[in-house]
Amino acid sequence: MIQQLANSLVPLFSLIALGAVLGRKTDFFDGKALSGLVTTVGIPALLLHSVLSMEMDIGQMSELVAITVVWIGVMALVTAGVLRLTGFPVRDYLPSLVHPNTGNMGVPVCFALFGPQSLGLAMVISSVIQISHFTLGIGCLSKSFSLKALAKNGPVLALVAGALLVAAEARLPGPVMTTLDMLGSITVPIMLMQLGSSIANLKLSGAREMAWPVAFSFYRPLVGLATAWLVLLLWPLDAFQAEIFLVQCAMPVAVMSYVLAVRYHGPAQTIALTIPLSVFVSLAVAIGFSLG
Template sequence: MIQTLSDALIPLLSLIAIGAVLGRKTDFFDGRALSGLVTTVGIPALLLHSVLSMDLGIFEMGELVGVTVLWLVAMSAVTAVVLVLMGLPVRSYLPALVHPNTGNMGVPVCFALFGAQSLGFAMVISSVIQVSHFTLGIGCLSGRLSLRAMLKNGPVLALIAGAILLALKVQPPGPVMTTLDMLGSITVPVMLMQLGSSIANLRFSGAREMLRPLVFSFYRPLAGLAVAAGLLLLWPLEGLQAQVFLVQCAMSVAVMSYVLAVRYQGPAQEIALTIPISLVVSLGVAVWFSLW
């Protein structure tokens, strides 16, 4: 298990390191064009390809979608209360503290812990979280959220299209799937290198500025796990589904939260610093699951 986990994480950390070097030496990550390419092309293609590649029935998929949406509602409510008590702007920090890194972190971790049979469950949960980034996340950071905008959202359309094709048992031709795979493959590397660039260019005046990211780094995985465990008391899932759900909800702050914070002028530097620290906490949770 440790070998598989390290095999999954070393490429991620390597891409962050490459981004850090490029961010210090070049202007490749300056501006919003690159993040715009990822959010409008890469993410929808990755999402649709993932949904169409899953070996799941429409009813199993619907149950996981439902429980994940309910978890998002509960986690958002809890986090909003915490932010109000801390005297922080809810809209600025809510998306990063609610959304876990279920994609490039959660999926490899679930595979390492539970094997290939867990991948379908992990991808469904990750798909819902990705849609939430572009609905709840953008709505909070931009201050605009409408049904019309949601229905024009690329990831939302990709998930709807994938669900319809699954229900009709229609599999697109091989070249179409290959095209989606190629377009989606740009997403994770670019996001991780953007994160590394931001971390490399962080400027903090003292240790006091580290306190809030440190608190957030523990809150995101541990609160996510606690809310998920409480929810399973009301909505019991089968053994493997429940385990994957708990692990996914306990993942670190998502890289996408950083990308959106950059695009909509949110607290990008704090989020960038929170991501690697919360990753360590999430790995601790993963190790605990492996021993449990």
């Protein structure tokens, strides 16, 4: 199991390291062009391909979607209270502390812990989190929420289209699925290299500036896990689904939170530093599940 986790994490850290080198030596990541490409082309293609590739009945999918939405609501309320008590701007920090990295870390970790039968369940949870990024996340960071803007949002439209196709038991032609796969494949590498570039260019004045990213790196996985456990007390799932749900809710700060913070001028540097730190906390949680 440790070997499988390592196999999942080595590519992630390798791309972050490559981005750090390129960020210091080149201007590849300056400007908004790459972020725009990822959010308007890469992510919609990745999400639509992922949803259409899942093997799951609509009833099982609906229950997971519903409990994940409830968890997001509980986590958002708890986090808003904590941020107010600590004096941080709620709109700036709430999305990154609520949303876990259920995609390019959570799905591989679930596979390593629970096997290939967990992939569909993990992807459903990840898809709901992606919708929340582009509703709750953008609504907070842009300081506004518009149903009209949401209706034009590429990732949200991709997820809605995917859900409708799954409900109708429709299949897209093979060449279309291949095209979506190819377009989606650009997404995660670019996001991780952007993150590495931002980390490499951080300017910290001392230990005080490190304290809150360290605190946030523990908060996201541990409070996420605790709130998921509380939700399961009120809404029990079967043991297999519950374990996947708990692991996904305990994942680190999402790279997407960083991408959106850059795009909407949020606290991108703090989020960039929190992501790799929170990975190690989530990894400890995952190892705890494997030993349990």
